[in-house]
Amino acid sequence: MLLPFFWMVTTSFKSSSEVMQMPPQWIPSTWLWSNYAKAWSVAPFARYFFNSFFMAITTTIGEVITTIMAAYAFAKMKFFGKNALFAVLLATLMIPGQMLLIPNYVTINRLGWFDRYEALIIPWLASVFGIFLLRQFFRSIPDELLDAARIDGCSRLRFLWRIVVPLSKPAIMTVALLKFLGSWNSFQWVLLMTNREAMRTVPVGLMSFRSEVGTAYELLMAAAVLAIIPVLILFFFTQKQFIQGVARTGIK
Amino acid sequence: MLRKGILLGLIGLMLIGFGVFAQEPVTIEFWHSMSSGHQPYLVELVDKFMEEYPYITVNLTYQGGYGDTEDKVEASVVAGNPPTMVQLYENVITPLVEVLYPIGPQMTAEEKADILDGLVENNTFDGVLVSVPWNKSIMVLFYRSDLIDTPPTTWEEFATMAADLTVDIDGDGLIDRYGTGLRPYNPELFLNYLIQNGGTILNEDWSAVTIGDQAGVEAMQYAESLVPYSYISSGYLSDAVGSDLVAMFVDTSAGYYYNNKAAVDNGFELSVARVPAGPVNNKSAIQGTNLVVFDMGQTQAQKDAAVLLARFLIRPENTVAWSLRGGYLPVVKSAYEEQAWLDYLVENPEYIVMSEAMVDGFAQILHPNYGLMRGTIGGAFEEVILGASTAVDAMANLVLDLTDLLDD
Numbered sequence: 001m002l003l004p005f006f007w008m009v010t011t012s013f014k015s016s017s018e019v020m021q022m023p024p025q026w027i028p029s030t031w032l033w034s035n036y037a038k039a040w041s042v043a044p045f046a047r048y049f050f051n052s053f054f055m056a057i058t059t060t061i062g063e064v065i066t067t068i069m070a071a072y073a074f075a076k077m078k079f080f081g082k083n084a085l086f087a088v089l090l091a092t093l094m095i096p097g098q099m100l101l102i103p104n105y106v107t108i109n110r111l112g113w114f115d116r117y118e119a120l121i122i123p124w125l126a127s128v129f130g131i132f133l134l135r136q137f138f139r140s141i142p143d144e145l146l147d148a149a150r151i152d153g154c155s156r157l158r159f160l161w162r163i164v165v166p167l168s169k170p171a172i173m174t175v176a177l178l179k180f181l182g183s184w185n186s187f188q189w190v191l192l193m194t195n196r197e198a199m200r201t202v203p204v205g206l207m208s209f210r211s212e213v214g215t216a217y218e219l220l221m222a223a224a225v226l227a228i229i230p231v232l233i234l235f236f237f238t239q240k241q242f243i244q245g246v247a248r249t250g251i252k
Numbered sequence: 253m254l255r256k257g258i259l260l261g262l263i264g265l266m267l268i269g270f271g272v273f274a275q276e277p278v279t280i281e282f283w284h285s286m287s288s289g290h291q292p293y294l295v296e297l298v299d300k301f302m303e304e305y306p307y308i309t310v311n312l313t314y315q316g317g318y319g320d321t322e323d324k325v326e327a328s329v330v331a332g333n334p335p336t337m338v339q340l341y342e343n344v345i346t347p348l349v350e351v352l353y354p355i356g357p358q359m360t361a362e363e364k365a366d367i368l369d370g371l372v373e374n375n376t377f378d379g380v381l382v383s384v385p386w387n388k389s390i391m392v393l394f395y396r397s398d399l400i401d402t403p404p405t406t407w408e409e410f411a412t413m414a415a416d417l418t419v420d421i422d423g424d425g426l427i428d429r430y431g432t433g434l435r436p437y438n439p440e441l442f443l444n445y446l447i448q449n450g451g452t453i454l455n456e457d458w459s460a461v462t463i464g465d466q467a468g469v470e471a472m473q474y475a476e477s478l479v480p481y482s483y484i485s486s487g488y489l490s491d492a493v494g495s496d497l498v499a500m501f502v503d504t505s506a507g508y509y510y511n512n513k514a515a516v517d518n519g520f521e522l523s524v525a526r527v528p529a530g531p532v533n534n535k536s537a538i539q540g541t542n543l544v545v546f547d548m549g550q551t552q553a554q555k556d557a558a559v560l561l562a563r564f565l566i567r568p569e570n571t572v573a574w575s576l577r578g579g580y581l582p583v584v585k586s587a588y589e590e591q592a593w594l595d596y597l598v599e600n601p602e603y604i605v606m607s608e609a610m611v612d613g614f615a616q617i618l619h620p621n622y623g624l625m626r627g628t629i630g631g632a633f634e635e636v637i638l639g640a641s642t643a644v645d646a647m648a649n650l651v652l653d654l655t656d657l658l659d660d
Contacts (some may be wrong), residue, residue, distance in 0.1 A: 015517075016513065016517055017494075017517030018493075041597045042288045043288065053550075062449070101323065101327060102326065102327045102330050105324075105327035105328070105330070105331055106327070106330055109331040109333060160313070188323075191315065191316050191320055191324070192323070192324055192327060195281070195311075196313075196314045197314075204316070207287060207316050207317070207320075208287050208288040208291075208314075208319070209287065209288060211286075211287045211289050211290065211317075212289055214289075214488050214490050214507060214510025214511075215488065215510075216288075216289070244387060247581075
């Protein structure tokens with residue numbers, strides 16, 4: 001599992017001649033730190049990193065809030081057509097993303113959001129998968145807790161934020177981490193919905209090292225190492241909750 | 253009185269002059285697929301254009317690979333806001349012709365006559381030059397000259413040499429280096445074989461599928477016969493040559509920089525030759541994109557500015573500059589007589605071969621469904637190369653699939 005990661009890191013320090021050497025040259029003969037400077041200068045990566053962070057953080061916060069509320073409604077509230085509505089939501093997971101690209105492009109244009117942060121953020125503030133995952137988790141919280149809280153005069157909203165959310169921290173962290181990763185790695189959506197370099201993100205920048213006829217692997221790997229550092233840091237800080245969340249919701 | 257009259261007349265003439273020559277500023281969007289390798293050269297050319305036409309601002313926008321750009325163009329056309337100018341393959345241009353602003357009618361007769369004949373053909377729709385060729389390349393044979401003294405010139409020689417060069421160097425029972433390399437999804441390589449064997453995809457009036465004729469079946473069987481001696485990978489063949497896995501392969505000339513670098517970096521020598529001739533000819537597929545101007549909400553000034561840019565980019569000195577630095581081949585005849593190009597050929601003789609192949613190359617057919625047909629042809633070729641189907645079965649199915657597309 002670690003081999004591709006190891007290859008990525010060591011390749012980022014290799015010369016172009018060592019990249020494809022057979023048998024593989026696992027350790028570079030000379031450690032070329034200059035690959036990082038070169039990769040950084042190929043595209044405005046500082047701006048791309050800012051955009052990636054901004055997009056990933058805002059969509060993560062937004063999605064966590066909307067999914068918590070929706071999942072609570074589906075898990076703990078009674079209303080007409082709840083199950084049918086939930087089934088419709090789940091059915092949307094089966095629509096291939098590619099099919100929605102053109103309609104979404106048209107919609108974003110008509111809303112006047114094209115090439116703006118709105119296009120990168122607002123459509124991603126809710127997630128059916130997140131709702132499903134949290135609903136399953138919320139259902140495992142005993143109804144008696146809600147009854148007791150209501151007897152004590154606690155409103156639904158307060159019960160949700162003061163009792164359900166703290167109890168569901170691992171599942172919420174899982175949703176948040178998956179969302180952050182998804183946003184951080186988002187390529188096609190960003191490419192489609194933006195034109196200006198100032199609006200683009202790190203994965204689009206990584207494409208700069210590829211062409212139809214060849215790839216500058218050593219530079220691509222240097223940029224890729226830089227791109228995964230924030231994700232790695234996030235994972236190190238949240239891995240306990242992430243693993244708990246995945247284990248307790250049965251998601252693999 | 254007379255002096256006053258002369259003065260007023262002069263002022264009037266000056267005002268008329270300003271009216272004629274002063275241009276309103278205009279901004280155009282140019283979507284392209286040139287990543288970091290080629291983008292700086294494109295930026296240089298466009299900067300030069302904006303110096304010459306200071307009233308025009310060109311917003312160059314990188315839209316990812318060709319496929320990404322095509323997806324975005326498709327979406328933008330549906331949304332009704334395509335850019336002013338894009339680089340596209342012919343098969344993508346064909347269904348868009350109605351929303352394009354033809355460039356040819358805005359060009360001089362000399363400019364049009366200067367475009368390489370084969371490239372005029374694949375940019376002409378219903379007799380009108382709609383788009384102009386831009387980053388063009390041709391399929392050629394790359395061979396390891398440290399392993400091969402004389403490159404093969406015929407199919408038979410190629411097949412024999414591929415077999416001879418497939419070797420188990422260390423004697424462990426596994427092949428260490430293959431005679432050739434094949435990318436499984438490669439419709440253009442199959443079309444090389446088809447055309448070299450005298451075949452065609454459709455008949456002349458596009459009323460029937462002819463790819464399944466004897467020439468087509470033989471072409472696919474020839475590809476099938478190469479499989480045992482081929483390193484098969486969907487990756488770049490430059491990676492394979494750099495890893496000492498292949499001795500020769502057919503690839504686009506645009507890949508010369510990467511192929512050569514991979515070989516030289518690893519201590520090998522790589523040379524270029526024309527593709528081996530089939531029973532009928534040694535034509536090979538012209539690849540690369542063309543420039544189009546959209547007529548879908550763009551102002552007349554934007555369309556005029558984009559046409560000016562297209563004409564600028566294919567001027568002899570500019571197509572040469574683009575080719576020298578980008579690894580492509582000039583798209584106009586007079587460029588091949590430019591001193592800069594002639595000097596380049598002296599230093600890089602392999603480009604002589606590429607130039608000859610380019611003049612002789614064949615282009616895509618402009619059937620409105622060609623994009624889908626190309627995908628189907630690529631799929632059939634892939635099945636054969638991966639051993640999922642025999643050449644005969646794949647061709648039989650291909651004919652059925654193409655007939656359906658023809659009838660659509």
